[in-house]
Amino acid sequence: MLTRALKQAACGLFFFVICAGIANAGKIGVSPVRVTLSDSQKIGSLSVRNEGTEPITMQMEVLSWSQREGKAVFAATRELLANPPIFTIPAGNSQLVRVGLRRAPDAQRELSYRVILEELPPPPDSDSSGSGARMTLRISLPVFVSPEIDTKPLLLWQAVRTSQGALKISLSNSGNAHIQIKNFKLSLIDSVQPWATLQTSDYVLAGQSRDWILPANPENPAPPPGVSLKLFAQTDAGDIEAEVIIAP
Structure with missing residues (x-):
């Protein structure tokens, strides 16, 4: 792993x-x-x-x-x-x-x-x-x-393989409130074991984005483009789950 x-x-x-x-x-x-x-x-x-x-x-x-x-x-x-x-x-x-x-x-x-x-x-x-x-x-x-209106983050997760074989995970927050990502894990759709786990404590402010690079590992290479990953993250807004397709 x-x-x-x-x-x-x-x-x-x-x-x-x-x-x-x-x-x-x-x-x-x-x-x-x-x-x-x-x-x-x-x-x-x-x-x-x-x-x-x-x-x-x-x-x-x-x-x-x-x-x-x-x-x-x-x-x-x-x-x-x-x-x-x-x-x-x-x-x-x-x-x-x-x-x-x-x-x-x-x-x-x-x-x-x-x-x-x-x-x-x-x-x-x-x-x-x-x-x-x-x-x-x-x-x-x-x-x-906080503004007078209700606030919430609106999140879009993306994944792409880099030219070095690493996997770049990107999060865009188009909402009007921050999100703090405390950690997340990625799993293949048909697997109960995490493919990758990342521990962090990063903020993504309203209207901003952030990237994380999971380095290439010959013993556990990044899945090819088109493969879907399950993402589970702990945040200050609660636990979130998403499906991320590795872009071509």
Whole structure:
């Protein structure tokens, strides 16, 4: 069985927190890890807890979040307000932070943003030689703003073999709300065993698309064009099933 795990990029201690529940990135816990706002709910709250043994200072930043050709695009924005912008949490304590909407929701489509919480390094220790490196924590949380109309993703799955023999799975979301794909598996129509399993945690925003590449495997080659695959995926909108025909 071909298995591919797509892992989130990390540089030092750089985390994108995009799952539901409580995030715990080392000594900092954040709950919830997603904020949903609307015209009737313009303020959301986050609880940031310091599980470490020393005080920690955090800085907040808000960014607009879009996607282009499957890649995340971030830009500074004044459409959201995060307060307090800088705060210090004593060891074993927590801080309540507010995220507020400063514009009207879009009339037709969900808006998307990111709240960035970044640890600020402590002042230099006069007794320290300064030779040691210190890694700081950076957490990114999604914020969605719902329009007044009902929202839902509209999904189209496609599959095609690449010239290298890999299988490219594409998902287009023509709806007016995001979808978060947590994992999916592909099976031949007449088989109960998965042909391929992929573990991921990717968002496809409204009106956007994303590709996943399942690499060529001589021991388990991709089926030829015209073959149908059963797809089962776990998402933040519930489990979904689809039939995908490999394009010629």
